[in-house]
Amino acid sequence: MSSTKDKITGNTNEAIGKVKESIGKATDNPSLEGEGLAQQVKGKGQQLKGDVKDAIKRGVDKA
Template sequence: MSSTTDKIKGNANEAIGKVKEGVGKATDNPRLEGEGDAQQVKGKVQQVKGDVKDAIKKGVDKT
C-alpha cells in the first residue's frame, strides 16, 4: 500500500470511528462506543504508517 492509501484509509477509519462513538454515546451503547474508539486508534496508526513511509521515501530519494 502506498503512503497516500494508508493516510486515506486512516482518515476514513477515524471518521467512521467518531460516528460510531457518537452513536454509541447517544444510544447508551458502550460496545458501539468502544468500537468507535478502537477504530479511531486504528485510523491514527494508519496515518502514522503513511507518514513513516513518506519519511523513508524522502530519505531514500536524497541518497
C-alpha cells in the same frame, strides 16, 4: 499499500470511528462507543504508517 492510500484509509477509519462513538454515546451503547474509539486508534495508526513511508521515501530520494 502506498503512503497516500494508508493516509486515506486512516482518515476514513477515524471518521467512521467518531461516528460510531457518537452513536454509541447517544444510544447508551458502550460496546459501540468502544468500537468507535478502537477504530479511531486504528485510523491514527494507519496515518502514522503513511507518514513513516513518506519519511523513508524522502530519505531514500536524498541518498
